[in-house]
Amino acid sequence: MVSPVERVDLPVRSSDLSDPQDFLLGDEQRMEVLEIDWGAIQIDDRWEEEGEQETASESVMYDRLGLLAEDERETTERQETVRQSDEFNDELPCTDCIPQERVFECNRSNPVMKIGSLYKDMKEFRLAIRQYAINNEFELGIESSSPFRYRAYCKGGDCPWRINARLQNVGSPTVVVTVIVDKHTCTSSGRRKTTTPTSSWVASLAMPFLTKKPHMGAKELQNTLQEQHNCTISYDTVWKGLTSAVNDVFPNAEKRECFRHLMQNYVKHFTGSEHMYPAARAYRNTIFEHHFSKARDILGVKQWIDEWHPLLWYRCGFNTAIKCDYITNNIAEKEKDRRQIGWYNPSHSHQFVEG
Structure with a gap:
């Protein structure tokens, strides 16, 4: 049987040496050269017995390294900590009621105006008085308005209706109604174009509509508000109010226009x-x-x-x-x-x- 590898010794000539130092070794030195008998090589088929070897995916490797089990253990410990904290907080007594604390209950769609009525701040009061005027179908006129006091009247000719409000205490934002003449001799302003609906009023009412229907346009909002509140609102007022409401609903969105x-x-x-x-x-x-x-x-x-x-x-x-x-x-x-x-x-x- 012929060995698959035979050893053959060949002479090395000094002229074949690339390194000058090899010249000093002389012509007597021999170099071993391996000659391979390719026909005698046999292929080991042990990998076929084990089957096809597939490369493991990242998720499988993550699991094999024990990292998945570690994540699950940390999640379980965190949930247990939160559960114990909730049980501890449930046992603590909590009293939200403060003696003599004023509670503001205002129905924005149907506010009540009478002497002693309280509103949390001047902005809330301005919106409420406009809603009140729209509900009662009269055109609101502003005599004076400041961060500290508010005076308004009815624009209906010699109508005696008027209202005064001011801050309840110095340094407090609470607004209290001090004077109201709740009598009208004017005709209804329903379905008449008035200045009572403002862009701020439109913005306060547009928020719920935009939350449910973000793509609502100014014309649709105008028709909806006019139908619900029995008043006429100019398109420009609705457009400004809608723009303000969009900024509140989507504060981080970039606002563009066509x-x-x-x-x-x-x-x-x-x-x-x-x-x-x-x-x-x-x-x-x-x-x-x-x-x-x-x-x-x-x-x-x-x-x-x-x-x-x-x-x-x-x-x-x-x-x-x-x-x-x-x-x-x-x-x-x-x-x-x-x-x-x-x-x-x-x-x-x-x-x-x-x-």
Whole structure:
């Protein structure tokens, strides 16, 4: 039988040595060279007996290293600590009642106005008195309003109704009604356009609607409030109130507005639209300022935009982390059109924005 490996000795010539020091070894030195008989090699098949060896996944390795059991043990200990803490706190006596403490109970949808009525602060009182006027269908007039006192009357001709309120004590935010002449000789203001509904009043009532229906628009909110409270509210008042309510419901969201709708309102009052479009489309602040400064110099433009369009409508002001540089709401409009024309398929819809 031929051995799979035979040893062969070959002479080494001095001319084949790459290292000069090897020359000193002489021509008599021999180098061993291994010659392999490839045909005599046999393959060991012991791996086939053990079966196919698969690479373990991360979760399996995590379990084999004992880390999963350690996590479960820590979770169990933490839950036990919380349970013992709750049992201990349940045994402690807790008394929330403070002797002679004033409790404010105000029905925002139907507030009561009489001498001695208390409200926790002036902001709460202002909202309550407007709701009271709307419920009783008269137009509220403000004689004086400050952080310390409030005086109001009925605008209905010679109507004698009036009310006074002030801070109950110096340094306390509590407001108390001190005077009220609860008599009306005027006609009802129901379904008449009045100044009683304000943007603050709209914002306070819009909160529950936006919580349930975040995509409610100003027109829908206007119709809803007018129907519920039997009054007429201007669209501008509803828009301002809705904007304020959105800031309260979504405080961390970036607020943008459609540039196309902005320009539809802009061209009704001002010239210079040729400067507004490149300003809105600019990605760099320097380019935006170059174009917008020309429109801003037009009389009344800056004040109008600050008052009626305070949201972001220009690209250079957008948060780049959102990865959307649309200055119009075309995406939302197209989705709305698809629903309206009848071939919208909910199974093919995608969520464009994550809230």
